[in-house]
Amino acid sequence: MELRVQLKICEGCGCLWYRPETQQTVYCQQCKTRLREFPMPHTRKRRGRPSREILPQIWAVAEAAGGLL
Numbered sequence: 001m002e003l004r005v006q007l008k009i010c011e012g013c014g015c016l017w018y019r020p021e022t023q024q025t026v027y028c029q030q031c032k033t034r035l036r037e038f039p040m041p042h043t044r045k046r047r048g049r050p051s052r053e054i055l056p057q058i059w060a061v062a063e064a065a066g067g068l069l
């Protein structure tokens with residue numbers, strides 16, 4: 001049986017690796033095992049403190065809009 005592979009650049013560490021055509025992952029074997037030990041970024045986001053950087057921007061826009069009216 002012929003196994004086709006593609007040369008891929010790992011999105012985790014940037015190294016070059018060969019991916020079998022049957023796989024869809026974008027990470028090399030090393031990163032895959034490493035990522036399995038950590039929660040995915042989008043599940044981690046919920047817990048951190050709420051970001052305050054957005055609020056001053058909103059107020060600045062509201063102020064600017066209020067000044068124009």
Ligand SMILES: [Zn+2]
Nearest residue numbers: 010013028031
């Ligand atoms: Zn990697």
